[in-house]
Amino acid sequence: MSIIKPKDLALTEEKLAPGHRLCPGCGEPTTVKLVLKASDEPVIVCSATGCLEVSTSIYPYTSWNVPWIHSAFENAAATASGVEAAIKALKRSGVYKYDKVNVLAVAGDGGTYDIGFQALSGAFERYHKIVYLLLDNEAYMNTGIQRSGGTPSYASTTTSPDGKVIPGKLQTKKQISRIMVEHEPAYVATISAAYWQDLMQKSKKAFAADGPAFLHSFTPCPRGWRHADNLSIELCKLAVQTCIFPLWEAEKSDGKMVYKLSAPSKQIAKNPDKKKPIVEYLKLQGRYRHLFKPEEKTELIKQIQDWVDTEWNIILERCGEK
Amino acid sequence: MSKIVKQEMMGMNGDTACAYAVKQCNPEVVAAYPITPQTIIVEVFSEYVANGEVTTEFIPVESEHSAMSTSIGAAAAGARAYTASASQGLALMYEMLYIASGLRLPIVMTCVNRALSAPINIHGDHSDAMGARDSGWLQLYCENSQEAYDTIIQAWRIAEHKDVLLPVMVNIDGFILSHTLENVSVIPDDAVKKFIGEKKIPVVKKPNGELTPYILHPDYPASIGAIDLQDYYFEHKRQQAEAMNNALKVIKEIGEEYGELTGRTYGLIDPYMMDDAEIAIIVMGSTAGTAKYVADLMRNKGVKAGVLRVRSFRPFPRDDIVKALKNIKACAVLDRSMSFGSYGGPLFTEIRSSFCYECDKPIIVNYYYGLGGRDAPPNLLDNVFNELKNIAETGKTGEEIRYLGLREGEKDAVNYKAELVSFKDLNTGKIGGK
Structure with a gap:
C-alpha cells in the first residue's frame, strides 16, 4: 500500500x-x-455509549459529518451488524445507491x-x-475512571484505588486483540x-477486508491517566x-491467521537494545504515582516489567520473530 | 366496498402463522435468538431463508439483547426489521426496547407470552410483556392464530404510519396459541405485499430547521441517538406520547382497511355480546375465546353475560373501554400477570382508573389467573360469571382482588412461613441437615 502523505490528510474531508x-x-x-480519513468509501459509524458519544452528539449539535448512530453501551457490534445486514438486503432489492458502504463500530475498553x-x-x-474500532483508554473514563478488563496492573482507578493495603488493580490486562485473532476474522x-x-x-486494510476487522487503538486519557495534556x-x-503496547497485525491467509510485527515494533525486535524500560512509561502517569511515592515500589514495577516482557515474547513468537 | 380477496385455509400453529406472515411481508432483516415457546418462529423462518422463499438477511444473533440492537441498526439504516422473543429473552432485551421506541424505529416483534423466572416456567402468561408495558412499544394481544397472522401484517402499517413511527409488539399466548394447530386463512403473497406497501423513510426537521430523511444514509449524514439532556429530552418524550396517542386512531383505521381486504376487521377492543350485557369478563389474549364460549352458555341460561377483549393494551383505549362498559352492572378484569405490590393487576388498575371520573361505573373486581400457564378452563370462567351475577344482584363487591384457579390453604411447603436462622446455626445442625 502506498505511503500516505500529510498533504493528503489535510486535503481529505474531516x-x-x-x-x-x-x-x-x-x-x-x-x-x-x-x-x-482512511475510508475511501462512504462510512456509517455506530458508537457505543462513552466519552466519544456524549462529547460529539449533545443535541442539538453534532460533530459527525457522516451518518452516525448510538443506541447503547454494550452493543456497538450488534448495531453495526444490523446496519451491515440492512445495506446488504437493500442493495439486493436494488434501492441502494452505493455499492460499498463501510460500517464502523466504535467502542471503548469497557464496551469491548x-x-x-x-x-x-x-x-x-x-x-x-x-x-x-476499540478506543482503549484502559478504564471507564466516561463514568469517572473505573477499572475495566483493559486496565493494566497496579494502575490506580476509582474502583481500584491505591490504598493502604491494595496498590491499584491487582489483575493483569486482558489480551483482547489476541482473543479477537482467535475468532479468525x-x-x-x-x-x-x-x-x-x-x-x-x-485502517485501509480493515475497510478493504473481506470480513470483520478489529482495530485496537492505544488511546491516552490525560484525565484518567493523570498526565499532562501535551x-x-x-x-x-x-x-x-517499551513494548507494553506492541504494534502488530494478523491477517487471514489460506484460512489461517498470520501475525506480523509492524515496523515500529519490528525495529525493537531486531534491536532489543532499543526496548525502553517500562519505568519510563509509568513515571509520566499519575495513575502509577503510588509506585514511585513516597518510596519506589521496586517489586511492583518489576512485576509490571516481567508482565510486559512475557507478553512481548508471546507476540514475538506469534509473529515468527523468535 | 372493495372485494374480499381470495384466501387459502392452512393448518398452522400461532408461531408458524407469525412466521408465515413475516415471510409474506419479506422484511429486509430478521434478527432473532431462540427461546421457548418462540422457537418455531425462528426455525420456520430459517427454513424459508434456506429455501430461498424470502430475500431477508436472517441474523441468528448471540442474544436477545443483540437481536433488538441489530434490529435497531437495521431499521435505522432503512430496513424493515422483525424479531421474536419471549419471557427471559424479552427481559434481556428490555434496555433496547426503550431505545427502539425512543429512536422511533418501526420494528415489529412477536412476543410469545411466557412466564418470567423465578421459578423458571416455560408456559404462557403475560408477565413478560407486562414488564415492558411502559417501554413505548405498541402492544397488541391476539386471541387466536388467525389474529396472530393478521396482526403481523397490520403491524407494519401501524408501526410505519407517519403519525406513529413506533415499534409494535404482537403478543400471542405461549403454547396455547404458539403450539396449537388451528385453521388460518391466508391471503395471497401479492395482496400482502400490496397491503404493506414499500418501506417509506420519514422526513424530519433537524435542529437547524432543515428537513432530512431519518435514516443512516451517506448522502444525509444524520446523527441518530444523540445525547439529549434537560433542554430537549422532555419534548422528545412528549412527541413519543403523542405518537402513542395517534396510534389509537391508526390501529382502528388499519384494522378496518384490513377488514375490507380480508373480511376480518380489527380494532382496539373486541366486544362480545356487550350491547345488552349486565355482567362482563374483561380479558386479553387466548382466554377471550374460552370466555366467549362460557358467555354463550350463560346466555343460554338467560344470564346477560358479555366479554370485552382488550386487543390493544398500549396504547390503552380508555374511551372505548369506558363506552363498552358503561351499562354493565358488574365486571371482572382478568389479569394474567402480577404487578407486585400494586393494588391489582396491570389491566385491572388501568380499567379502574379509567372510570375514576365517570358517574356511571360498574362494580369492578380483579382476578389473577393463569400464571405460569395454569389452565383457565370453562368451569373457572363459569364461576367468575356466577360471582359477578351475585355481585350485580346484591350490589356487594366483596373481595376486590381475587385469585382464580389457585390452590390456597393447603398445608404444604408452598405455604410454609419461613423462619430465620444464623449462619452459625447451620454448623450446629440446629435444623437438621446431613
Missing part, C-alpha cells in the same frame, strides 16, 4: 468535525479522525473487554463485514496515533517503545 467537547489531549478524536464482549464476539463469529491490528501512517494503512502522543510512542 468526518469528525472540530468543536466537539472531548478533553484537550484526549486520544480518541485523533484516532477516530485518522481512521475515518467487558460489557460489549458478547455482542462483539457474536458479530465476529457471524462474520459481518464491519470494522470494529479477516483482520486484526493494534494501532497508535503516534504512528499515524501505520494507523491509516491498517504528553498523549509521547505516551503513545513510549507504549510502543
Whole structure:
C-alpha cells in the first residue's frame, strides 16, 4: 500500500468535525479522525455509549459529518451488524445507491473487554463485514475512571484505588486483540496515533477486508491517566517503545491467521537494545504515582516489567520473530 | 366496498402463522435468538431463508439483547426489521426496547407470552410483556392464530404510519396459541405485499430547521441517538406520547382497511355480546375465546353475560373501554400477570382508573389467573360469571382482588412461613441437615 502523505490528510474531508467537547489531549478524536480519513468509501459509524458519544452528539449539535448512530453501551457490534445486514438486503432489492458502504463500530475498553464482549464476539463469529474500532483508554473514563478488563496492573482507578493495603488493580490486562485473532476474522491490528501512517494503512486494510476487522487503538486519557495534556502522543510512542503496547497485525491467509510485527515494533525486535524500560512509561502517569511515592515500589514495577516482557515474547513468537 | 380477496385455509400453529406472515411481508432483516415457546418462529423462518422463499438477511444473533440492537441498526439504516422473543429473552432485551421506541424505529416483534423466572416456567402468561408495558412499544394481544397472522401484517402499517413511527409488539399466548394447530386463512403473497406497501423513510426537521430523511444514509449524514439532556429530552418524550396517542386512531383505521381486504376487521377492543350485557369478563389474549364460549352458555341460561377483549393494551383505549362498559352492572378484569405490590393487576388498575371520573361505573373486581400457564378452563370462567351475577344482584363487591384457579390453604411447603436462622446455626445442625 502506498505511503500516505500529510498533504493528503489535510486535503481529505474531516468526518469528525472540530468543536466537539472531548478533553484537550484526549486520544480518541485523533484516532477516530485518522481512521475515518482512511475510508475511501462512504462510512456509517455506530458508537457505543462513552466519552466519544456524549462529547460529539449533545443535541442539538453534532460533530459527525457522516451518518452516525448510538443506541447503547454494550452493543456497538450488534448495531453495526444490523446496519451491515440492512445495506446488504437493500442493495439486493436494488434501492441502494452505493455499492460499498463501510460500517464502523466504535467502542471503548469497557464496551469491548467487558460489557460489549458478547455482542462483539457474536458479530465476529457471524462474520459481518464491519470494522470494529476499540478506543482503549484502559478504564471507564466516561463514568469517572473505573477499572475495566483493559486496565493494566497496579494502575490506580476509582474502583481500584491505591490504598493502604491494595496498590491499584491487582489483575493483569486482558489480551483482547489476541482473543479477537482467535475468532479468525479477516483482520486484526493494534494501532497508535503516534504512528499515524501505520494507523491509516491498517485502517485501509480493515475497510478493504473481506470480513470483520478489529482495530485496537492505544488511546491516552490525560484525565484518567493523570498526565499532562501535551504528553498523549509521547505516551503513545513510549507504549510502543517499551513494548507494553506492541504494534502488530494478523491477517487471514489460506484460512489461517498470520501475525506480523509492524515496523515500529519490528525495529525493537531486531534491536532489543532499543526496548525502553517500562519505568519510563509509568513515571509520566499519575495513575502509577503510588509506585514511585513516597518510596519506589521496586517489586511492583518489576512485576509490571516481567508482565510486559512475557507478553512481548508471546507476540514475538506469534509473529515468527523468535 | 372493495372485494374480499381470495384466501387459502392452512393448518398452522400461532408461531408458524407469525412466521408465515413475516415471510409474506419479506422484511429486509430478521434478527432473532431462540427461546421457548418462540422457537418455531425462528426455525420456520430459517427454513424459508434456506429455501430461498424470502430475500431477508436472517441474523441468528448471540442474544436477545443483540437481536433488538441489530434490529435497531437495521431499521435505522432503512430496513424493515422483525424479531421474536419471549419471557427471559424479552427481559434481556428490555434496555433496547426503550431505545427502539425512543429512536422511533418501526420494528415489529412477536412476543410469545411466557412466564418470567423465578421459578423458571416455560408456559404462557403475560408477565413478560407486562414488564415492558411502559417501554413505548405498541402492544397488541391476539386471541387466536388467525389474529396472530393478521396482526403481523397490520403491524407494519401501524408501526410505519407517519403519525406513529413506533415499534409494535404482537403478543400471542405461549403454547396455547404458539403450539396449537388451528385453521388460518391466508391471503395471497401479492395482496400482502400490496397491503404493506414499500418501506417509506420519514422526513424530519433537524435542529437547524432543515428537513432530512431519518435514516443512516451517506448522502444525509444524520446523527441518530444523540445525547439529549434537560433542554430537549422532555419534548422528545412528549412527541413519543403523542405518537402513542395517534396510534389509537391508526390501529382502528388499519384494522378496518384490513377488514375490507380480508373480511376480518380489527380494532382496539373486541366486544362480545356487550350491547345488552349486565355482567362482563374483561380479558386479553387466548382466554377471550374460552370466555366467549362460557358467555354463550350463560346466555343460554338467560344470564346477560358479555366479554370485552382488550386487543390493544398500549396504547390503552380508555374511551372505548369506558363506552363498552358503561351499562354493565358488574365486571371482572382478568389479569394474567402480577404487578407486585400494586393494588391489582396491570389491566385491572388501568380499567379502574379509567372510570375514576365517570358517574356511571360498574362494580369492578380483579382476578389473577393463569400464571405460569395454569389452565383457565370453562368451569373457572363459569364461576367468575356466577360471582359477578351475585355481585350485580346484591350490589356487594366483596373481595376486590381475587385469585382464580389457585390452590390456597393447603398445608404444604408452598405455604410454609419461613423462619430465620444464623449462619452459625447451620454448623450446629440446629435444623437438621446431613
